[in-house]
Amino acid sequence: MSHGHSHTHTHGHGHSHEDGHDHSYVNTPLKALAIAATVTGVIFFAELIGGLVSGSLALLSDAMHMLSDAAGLIIALLAAVVGNKAASSKATYGYRRVEVLAALFNAVAVTLVVVFIVVQAVRRLGSDYEIDTGMMLVVALIGLVANAISAWALSSQQ
Known part of the structure; x- marks a missing residue:
């Protein structure tokens, strides 16, 4: 409901906290990254x-995918925090370069996950491997819901 005036509240009053550090980097997008990383990490373990109990390579593959997603989100979170540091005499352009290095690290991690999945899939070719499809379906649905929650948390911050 619009009343013709803004209801925004900011904390741009420039005071320092008891610990002497500026905590302005702890903004809503970073909280969304933290939520998504936590949800993704929990689903990785699930x-x-x-996957190990059911014997499902699909679940193990998705677990590895979730691990790389969680790592990517954690790396993005850390890179955003470091990247928000102001320029200094040692870093005259600030710390934004950390975000590029984080993206490179994440790309290498995803590549390693893909290699793992391909190796496991090739090893299972032609073998008679029993899979508990009921458990696989339940865990996969939980993963789908978790991905939806993470996507919502991240997209709501744009």
């Missing part, structure tokens, strides 16, 4: 356990 899919890893579900």
Whole structure:
């Protein structure tokens, strides 16, 4: 409901906290990254356990995918925090370069996950491997819901 005036509240009053550090980098997008990283990390463990118990390479593959997503989100979170540091005599352009290095690290991690998945899939070719599809479906649905929650948390900050 619009009343013709803004209801925004900011904390741009420039005081320092008891610990002497500026905590202005702890903004809503960073909180969304933290939420998504936490949800993704929990689902990684659920899919890893579900994949090992059920024998599902699909769940193990998705667990590895969730691990790379969680790592990517954590790296993005850390890079955003470091990247928000102001320029100094040692870093005259600031710390934004950390975000590029974080993206490179994440790309290498995803590549390693893909290699793992391909190796496991090739090893199973032609073998008679039993899979508990009921457990696999339940864990996969939980993963789908978690991905939806993470996507919502991240997209609501744009």
